[in-house]
Amino acid sequence: MSLPKYQQVAATMRKRIKEHAYAPKSLLPDQNTLAKEFGVSRLTIKKALDGLAQEGLIYKQSGVGTVVLGIALENGEDSPAERFDGLTKLVGSAHVRSKILKFDITFPSPKVQKQLVIGPDDPVYDIRRLRLIDGEPWIIEHTYFRVKMVPNLTHKILEHSIYAYINNDLHLKFGGAYRRIGATLTTQEDIDNLGGKEGEPVLQVEQVVWLTTGQNIEYSISRNLARNRSYTVLDINQN
Incomplete structure (x- = not known):
């Protein structure tokens, strides 16, 4: 295609x-x-x-x-901090593969309810994926979507791009995202799946994505080894 x-x-x-x-x-x-x-x-x-x-x-x-400008950093694994359209679009579908670690439907915790602005009886997908670039483990993504807003998710979709499914099949358009980026240390999951070492720095990104309708569609937490991926910010004075 x-x-x-x-x-x-x-x-x-x-x-x-x-x-x-x-x-x-x-x-x-x-x-x-x-x-x-x-x-x-x-x-x-x-x-x-x-x-x-x-x-x-x-x-x-x-x-x-x-x-x-011609001054963009040349590390292809860096991600603009304001960008929220997904890893597949950033580096290309030929380079990205997803390993599904968890795929359940559940009722949301109080925190997920708050982030998605939903009630306790509104089911959500609870998805955990290991994203690989050119076969190398890169990011662990833990994502929640409202089942009502993203119906009929399958393993096949999760192995590729969920965002492509949302945009192209469901015809939903992203309006924006809020991201909080912080530093922490490896957990056992990071060591097992990302190949990290005990006590190694990890970057964690907590994110809420909303549609052009104003509805929150995603709450997610992503983790990657700090040595593998960083985030860039472009700040321009337009005055």
Whole structure:
């Protein structure tokens, strides 16, 4: 299956930026020019540029245009702290595999009720997955979804991308996410599944994702060895 047009455009532009075909601190061509070059709509160009901006490769400066930063960190395993669209989309489906450690339906604990804004009798999926990149264990994800909002989940879906199922099959659109990133030490589960050592630093990400309707759809906790993956923040002064 070929990538969506905007991802194809973004991939070409990303390559140009990294090879300095678009030089750092230079202005990109305007959206009309890019749309004509790639043979796509301005909306497609906008979506491609929005993705590159999230990666810290470009930024839009009011009254000037879109400026090439060319300063993004080169570690492909880093994740922008504001990005919430999933590991598969970040590194590519060909590189990601999921091992299901737990897949149950249960009633939510008080904490899950609070994070998803639901009652005690609203069933949730309780999912724990080990995410592997190119066969290497990378992240343990512990995720809760409302059964009513994400019906008919299967092992096959969990082995690939849940987000792709939510977007493409259920036609639900993510509105945003809140993430809290902290540091801790390995648990026995981290040692067993991630290959960590006792007392090794671990990064833990607690996340709530909501839809464009404003409804919370996911509460999750992800853990990875600090030596394997870090999180980046791009802070731009638009004044």
